[in-house]
Amino acid sequence: MSGKPKLYYVNGRGRMEPIRWLLATAGVEFEESFIETKEDLTKLQKDGFLLFQQVPMVEMDGMKLVQTRAIANYIATKYNLYGKDLKERALIDMYVEGMFDLNELLIMYEIQPADKKEQYFANMMDKATNRYFPVFEKVLKDHGKDFLVGNQLSRADVQLLEILLMAEEFKAGILARFPLLQSFKARISNIPTIKKFLQPGSRRKPPSDEDDVDKVIKIFFS
Ligand code: GSN
Numbered sequence: 001m002s003g004k005p006k007l008y009y010v011n012g013r014g015r016m017e018p019i020r021w022l023l024a025t026a027g028v029e030f031e032e033s034f035i036e037t038k039e040d041l042t043k044l045q046k047d048g049f050l051l052f053q054q055v056p057m058v059e060m061d062g063m064k065l066v067q068t069r070a071i072a073n074y075i076a077t078k079y080n081l082y083g084k085d086l087k088e089r090a091l092i093d094m095y096v097e098g099m100f101d102l103n104e105l106l107i108m109y110e111i112q113p114a115d116k117k118e119q120y121f122a123n124m125m126d127k128a129t130n131r132y133f134p135v136f137e138k139v140l141k142d143h144g145k146d147f148l149v150g151n152q153l154s155r156a157d158v159q160l161l162e163i164l165l166m167a168e169e170f171k172a173g174i175l176a177r178f179p180l181l182q183s184f185k186a187r188i189s190n191i192p193t194i195k196k197f198l199q200p201g202s203r204r205k206p207p208s209d210e211d212d213v214d215k216v217i218k219i220f221f222s
Pocket of ligand 1: 053054
């Protein structure tokens with residue numbers, strides 16, 4: 001074994017992308033094993049690799065970690081991206097849970113039936129710009145610091161940047177009303193490990209195309 005974490009998921013963003021972001025931010029190299037077919041998933045399930053028969057799964061430090069949040073919590077704690085005390089951690093948890101909720105909305109867009117997409121998109125954009133983004137804009141405005149919590153980089157910053165970039169892919173200009181989120185985006189994107197992750201050739205996954213979506217539906221939803 002190489003000693004590097006090994007990620008088991010499809011070759012796309014989905015629930016694994018926040019994990020890739022956290023590892024990349026921590027400067028940790030990782031390997032990936034991609035599930036390409038339903039049979040690949042069934043094999044992992046039959047071999048007893050997956051505690052709840054689901055991915056994401058990350059093999060690291062002698063463990064087979066499942067449940068996205070548990071995996072992210074472990075990595076964030078291990079690499080000091082989880083605040084310096086209980087109160088900071090509580091804030092980070094609240095922010096990150098909001099981000100997970102928004103992330104879920106965004107990643108589920110592609111698999112909506114064609115006749116539901118327009119309405120789904122409108123709701124998703126409404127939630128992003130009227131529920132979630134104003135919260136983070138206000139946090140930055142109120143404390144006037146560079147990072148969301150404790151004036152040091154945490155998983156909340158990393159996960160917010162990920163979601164800002166994803167939201168912009170859906171709608172360029174979505175940050176127009178949020179000047180502090182725009183400067184936050186530029187600042188966090190410039191952290192060396194993150195800058196590297198944002199460059200072509202990194203492990204960051206592109207947005208999915210129609211073929212990817214068909215494949216994911218076949219693997220997980222049929
Ligand atoms: O967050 C988590 O990891 C879990 N609460 C949910 C994981 C999950 O739903 N995994 C699906 C794939 S959909 N996106 O990641 C899954 O592995 N489904 C296979 C199955 O047989 O349930």
